[in-house]
Amino acid sequence: MSLHFNELSQLLARLQPRKVQPPRKGECTIMNSSCLQSASPNTSVICAQGLSKKFDKNYALQHIDLSIKSGGVTAILGANGAGKTTFILCCLGLRKQSSGILTIFGDAPGSIVSKRRIGVMLQDADLPDLLTPREHITLFASYYPNPANIDEILNTCKLTEFADKKYRKLSGGQKRRVQFALAIIGNPDLVFLDEPTTGLDTDTRRMLWDVVRKLAKTGRTIILTTHYLEEADVLADRVVVVKAGRIIADGLTAEIRELAGGGLIKCISNISEERIGDYPDVVSVRQNGRFTEINSLNPTSTLRILLSEDQTVSELIVSKPSLEEAFDTLNNTVSESTV
Amino acid sequence: MKSLALNAFFYECGAEILKAVRAPEYILPTLLMPIAFYLLFAFALPGAGDNNALYFLATYGIFAVMGPSIFGFGVGVANERDRGWLSIKRASPAPAIAYLGAKITVTLIFASLALIPIYLAAGFGAGIALPHSVWALLLGLHLMSVIPFILIGLIVGFSLGSNGAVAISNIVFLAMAALGGLWLPIFLFPDALQKISITLPSYQLAEIALAIVDAPTPTDSLRVPSENITVVVIMTIFLASLAYLAWARQRN
Numbered sequence: 001m002s003l004h005f006n007e008l009s010q011l012l013a014r015l016q017p018r019k020v021q022p023p024r025k026g027e028c029t030i031m032n033s034s035c036l037q038s039a040s041p042n043t044s045v046i047c048a049q050g051l052s053k054k055f056d057k058n059y060a061l062q063h064i065d066l067s068i069k070s071g072g073v074t075a076i077l078g079a080n081g082a083g084k085t086t087f088i089l090c091c092l093g094l095r096k097q098s099s100g101i102l103t104i105f106g107d108a109p110g111s112i113v114s115k116r117r118i119g120v121m122l123q124d125a126d127l128p129d130l131l132t133p134r135e136h137i138t139l140f141a142s143y144y145p146n147p148a149n150i151d152e153i154l155n156t157c158k159l160t161e162f163a164d165k166k167y168r169k170l171s172g173g174q175k176r177r178v179q180f181a182l183a184i185i186g187n188p189d190l191v192f193l194d195e196p197t198t199g200l201d202t203d204t205r206r207m208l209w210d211v212v213r214k215l216a217k218t219g220r221t222i223i224l225t226t227h228y229l230e231e232a233d234v235l236a237d238r239v240v241v242v243k244a245g246r247i248i249a250d251g252l253t254a255e256i257r258e259l260a261g262g263g264l265i266k267c268i269s270n271i272s273e274e275r276i277g278d279y280p281d282v283v284s285v286r287q288n289g290r291f292t293e294i295n296s297l298n299p300t301s302t303l304r305i306l307l308s309e310d311q312t313v314s315e316l317i318v319s320k321p322s323l324e325e326a327f328d329t330l331n332n333t334v335s336e337s338t339v
Numbered sequence: 340m341k342s343l344a345l346n347a348f349f350y351e352c353g354a355e356i357l358k359a360v361r362a363p364e365y366i367l368p369t370l371l372m373p374i375a376f377y378l379l380f381a382f383a384l385p386g387a388g389d390n391n392a393l394y395f396l397a398t399y400g401i402f403a404v405m406g407p408s409i410f411g412f413g414v415g416v417a418n419e420r421d422r423g424w425l426s427i428k429r430a431s432p433a434p435a436i437a438y439l440g441a442k443i444t445v446t447l448i449f450a451s452l453a454l455i456p457i458y459l460a461a462g463f464g465a466g467i468a469l470p471h472s473v474w475a476l477l478l479g480l481h482l483m484s485v486i487p488f489i490l491i492g493l494i495v496g497f498s499l500g501s502n503g504a505v506a507i508s509n510i511v512f513l514a515m516a517a518l519g520g521l522w523l524p525i526f527l528f529p530d531a532l533q534k535i536s537i538t539l540p541s542y543q544l545a546e547i548a549l550a551i552v553d554a555p556t557p558t559d560s561l562r563v564p565s566e567n568i569t570v571v572v573i574m575t576i577f578l579a580s581l582a583y584l585a586w587a588r589q590r591n
Contacts, residue, residue, distance in 0.1 A: 092429075092430040093429075093430070094426055094429060094430055112432055115430070115431060115432040116432045118430070118431075120427065120430045120431065122423060122426055122427055122430070124423050125422070125423030125424060125426055125427045126422040126423055126424060127422075127424055127427075128354075128358055128419065128424060130357065130358045130361040130362060131354060131357060131358065135354065135357065138350065139347075139350045139351065139353075139354050140431065140433075142343075142346050142347045142349075142350040143343075143347055143431055143432045143433045143434070144432060145343060166361075179427075182427065182431075186431075186432070
């Protein structure tokens with residue numbers, strides 16, 4: 001695989017004006033923090049500055065700078081172990097950061113005031129077996145000052161039918177619906193969904209997507225982690241791509257999709273990958289079976305050169321890259337350029 | 340927001356009771372074993388008499404409250420922590436005081452349920468006659484004895500996974516009962532074991548209970564319950580510190 005790092009890093013820089021930099025020695029990060037400066041209602045719901053989390057010697061999060069404003073759906077996208085869940089757990093106050101600043105509604109994570117405005121669905125969390133969905137939801141509603149109506153939530157989450165069945169006897173998808181119901185029963189302003197649809201049946205996934213969209217429409221802020229690009233593509237306004245504890249891209253969903261280049265050329269060609277990689281505007285080339293896949297910032301000019309050099313080109317397709325291809329490109333680029 | 344925590348407390352109590360009665364296979368043995376052992380040792384075995392019934396009333400009362408405390412908290416908390424339920428609760432505005440308060444309340448209810456048949460058997464079966472004030476004092480001590488055992492349960496529950504917690508809770512429960520002299524007086528044990536016995540809260544609590552009912556001592560030694568009370572208080576503070584550390588370790 002051949003890559004033009006310069007072009008890609010230029011694109012990345014355009015989307016990430018703030019350079020990721022460790023705090024200099026002696027610099028007082030707290031005084032400089034924009035997280036703490038103003039507390040007007042329209043400021044960030046989540047604000048992280050230089051947020052790092054170290055487990056033993058390994059960084060799960062490294063100098064994360066991220067500010068999420070009120071409203072909309074933000075997808076945190078990354079492979080397993082990229083640091084998505086650690087970030088969520090830090091936001092919830094369940095993990096303490098090793099360094100840096102993190103505020104939720106301008107407050108420290110885990111404060112009772114912020115918790116009353118937060119709903120959460122965790123990845124590996126299960127509920128007690130012997131209570132029914134209705135009992136679970138009723139109990140959870142008692143924690144919040146302004147809970148939603150229990151029957152309405154049961155209905156929204158398509159749980160009415162199993163409302164009085166013991167949790168133990170529910171299917172995997174039904175259990176996830178109960179967990180989702182707990183995340184929204186408190187009428188939260190901010191909802192964290194950690195891999196909400198991993199391993200879900202399509203019905204439950206659709207229900208969840210519908211509810212997330214409705215919540216976003218009423219001005220709630222939704223943070224969801226996922227490794228399903230489709231999910232980010234369909235749901236999110238903004239995508240934050242993380243890899244090995246760092247943010248490698250952050251922008252509007254459409255922008256991230258553009259990142260992999262202007263277009264994807266797929267064809268059968270005789271010309272070597274190396275040679276195509278040297279064409280101007282080509283971001284990446286790879287061989288996929290019989291097909292050569294070319295990521296180009298300017299597919300028209302690339303095609304012109306390709307067709308002039310190779311008369312045998314066949315089965316030609318030009319398309320916009322999907323988020324998945326953009327994500328692949330980003331993931332590979334950063335791993336090679338940071339080594 | 341006080342009413343919010345109180346409201347949550349009642350719902351938590353309801354949830355704890357529902358969970359317990361829907362799993363009778365766990366709760367019934369802890370309720371039935373103490374009365375069964377009491378009937379066996381105080382009535383059925385040879386040499387049984389008034390003295391034995393009185394002596395064992397004091398010690399089996401401690402035994403009765405140990406089960407719900409150690410298992411309810413040790414196994415219960417470990418299980419809920421293991422499956423991630425405690426993480427959801429800690430991320431939510433669930434008041435910790437409501438959760439713990441409800442668990443303690445329900446433990447006291449089940450401890451009482453385990454005590455009632457023993458008190459009935461002692462009072463009506465063995466015809467033990469004690470002044471009302473002594474009965475009340477004994478009941479008060481037996482119920483307060485849940486505190487150190489709940490703390491032990493919390494330490495186990497916060498430190499171990501659910502399988503480990505079941506094993507360790509059983510070992511702790513049996514050791515506290517047998518070595519603490521709740522089943523048989525410790526003067527029957529070899530010296531080395533007796534030295535271990537006096538380090539156990541079960542033994543110290545049983546000594547206080549025996550002093551309350553003024554049961555005849557199997558040895559000639561004079562009971563000084565104030566010493567036992569001091570030891571129990573120190574042990575409880577120590578256990579509370581450990582439980583706090585085990586809890587605080589959760590967030591790292």
